[in-house]
């Protein structure tokens with residue numbers, strides 16, 4: 001069965017650097033034979049966690065009876081939760097906002113407590129054994145805080161994060177001009193697929209876990225990623241009419 005990789009993007013700039021990094025990672029996953037899906041959290045409404053857990057640890061569960069849920073099905077969390085549950089691996093991509101992940105991604109992580117907390121109801125976190133990777137784009141600083149916080153949180157939910165499972169870019173330019181950041185993003189996509197296969201007991205050979213891109217591969221990837229970002233930008237002009 002093909003590996004299913006979900007990309008969760010958490011920037012309002014659907015054509016920006018964190019989008020491009022995610023596109024590269026998902027393309028690497030597709031080239032490794034995976035099926036991919038993409039969600040942008042700004043297309044959805046995911047409210048903050050109501051901390052049912054903190055009243056009593058058994059109050060937090062997924063799915064939750066709507067009559068008990070403070071949000072009463074009024075937001076889109078379950079759409080994302082279901083997409084995560086359908087996936088073998090999830091790649092989260094975030095802009096760095098004040099040295100951290102974006103607020104919408106933090107809200108999602110808080111809400112995903114309901115998946116992890118099933119360990120107290122059924123003996124198993126609903127994301128137990130799934131694989132995750134994380135990408136972060138910022139201008140100057142904060143990637144190491146955002147990425148280390150994300151990885152620490154994800155492994156405490158039950159996800160595995162592979163070798164080279166994070167990538168970042170710091171700069172005011174276009175991430176696609178930075179071969180290191182493009183290669184690192186590529187390896188995130190490749191390695192989440194490889195780790196899912198290892199966990200399934202499939203043979204993956206003995207290649208190193210970090211794969212260097214040839215100049216030709218880099219050029220063609222960047223060309224396709226630029227096209228995808230331009231398409232996203234064209235689509236978003238209606239919502240962001242000031243876009244140049």
Ligand SMILES: Cc1cc2nc3c(=O)[nH]c(=O)nc-3n(C[C@H](O)[C@H](O)[C@H](O)COP(=O)(O)O)c2cc1C
Nearest residue numbers: 011013016017018095096097098099138139140141
């Ligand atoms: C609210 C806000 C806070 C930001 N904080 C940081 C920061 O702490 N560190 C940083 O390097 N860049 C920061 N930036 C810059 C963004 O991370 C940067 O523009 C990034 O490219 C945005 O990603 P995107 O192109 O995927 O939208 C901030 C931007 C905004 C809007």
